[in-house]
Amino acid sequence: MKKIIISLILLTGTLASLVACSDETLDPVGSVVKNTAVSSPAAGTDYILEAKTASNDAFTVKWSSVDFGYIAAVSYQLQIVKSTSANFDADAKTFDLGSFNEGLEGSTHQKTLTQRELNSILLSAGGSPAEKASYKFRVVGSPSGQEVKATNKLISKSGEVAFTATPYDTFDEFAKLYVPGSFGGASTYADWNPANAPKIYSPNNDGKYEGFVWMNVASPAFKFTDDQTWTNDKGDIAEAPNTFTTLVHTNGKDIKPTNGAGTYFITVDWTKNTYSIAPRQVAVIGDATPNGWGAATYLNFETNAASPYFRMYTINLTLKADAFLVRLADDWSVKMGTVSGSKETLVATSANKIRLNGGDMVVPAAGNYKIVLDLRNAANYNLRLIPN
DSSP states (O other), X not given: OHHHHHHHHHHHXXXXXXXXXXXXXXXXXXXXXXXXXXXXXXXXXXXEOOGGGTTSEEEEEEEEOOBOSSOEEEEEEEEEEETTOSOHHHHOEEEEEEEEEEOTTOOEEEEEEEHHHHHHHHHHXXXXXXXXXXXXXXXXXXXXXXXXXXXXXXXXXXXXXXXXXXXXXXXXXXXXXXXXXXXXXXXXXXXXXXXXXXXXEOTTSSSEEEEEEEXXXXXXXXXXXXXSSSTTOBEESOOSSOOSSBEESTTOBXXXXXXXXXXXXXXXXXXXXXXXXXXXXXXXXXXXXXXXXXXXXXXXXXXXXXXXXXXXXXXXXXXXXXXXXXXXXXXXXXXXXETTSSOEEOOTTSOEEEEETOBOEEOXXXXXXXXXXXXXXXXXXXXXXXXX
């Protein structure tokens, strides 16, 4: 019996030792033995990004592995800020470079970003389209999924590398038509000026265009052009009245909507020379809104060029944590909601992408919001809820 008890004690001690070893293996104690370092691109490199080559490779970063003193899976991020930033940690915009199993002998990794990917980071970091600016980047590595106390977190940061870049306007990734007309000057543009006219976009770059245009005159008139000149302008095949269906290049007539001032939804098939135009009332409706599902609340077109919401539809509103939709026609024939078509909760302050005839949108928390509806680009209709 005594032998059995001793054996059990020894066995228990052995198992405890194995568990301790196992725990050590799962959560080893480490330190930054060797930091990651960037070998490419070289400091001072200049990048000029263009929408027409958005899918081309633009930026290849090469970096060495970090050594935490033990074999580990390490996740890396590229961090970019404007050179004027005083706080890299707080201001950095990040891009996931991937996770790698790092041995103690060290290795080198690389990741290539397309012009579209780099452009997105630069714009989110405060860059402006068509403006050259100075930026800096670094690579940061940390153990993948390891539970580490905040006071003892393992993280490796490379040195900072300065570069310059000129981002592009994301709208320019999509083919567009210009809509010059008599309403331009009253609608934040210029009268009959293709170079200063509203635009409608082709989400699939397939010659089929759509968009919303605010025409703030009682008797608007307009045509379409495919550039900022009148070289290839098209108008209606007939006048007094227009067909509101058929376009023609030679001797095209001014298109004259009959519903007066307001927002119009326009579609064009440039190849087939067809188009449509319909008045739209831009509003929100639903249990989240003050009037519930019984009556819509109409948004206002922002005409202040100094506003960050210039040419968007906005309103300040007290909302409940409930559902709503964007309603574009009082008969419910046209609405806008979630891209999935299902009921989804929006992310406050984010540009939540929406689509025609989408699903119910849910306010994340009751409160006062500025609703910002951006209908400028058919490829990126979106709605923001900005807490007031």
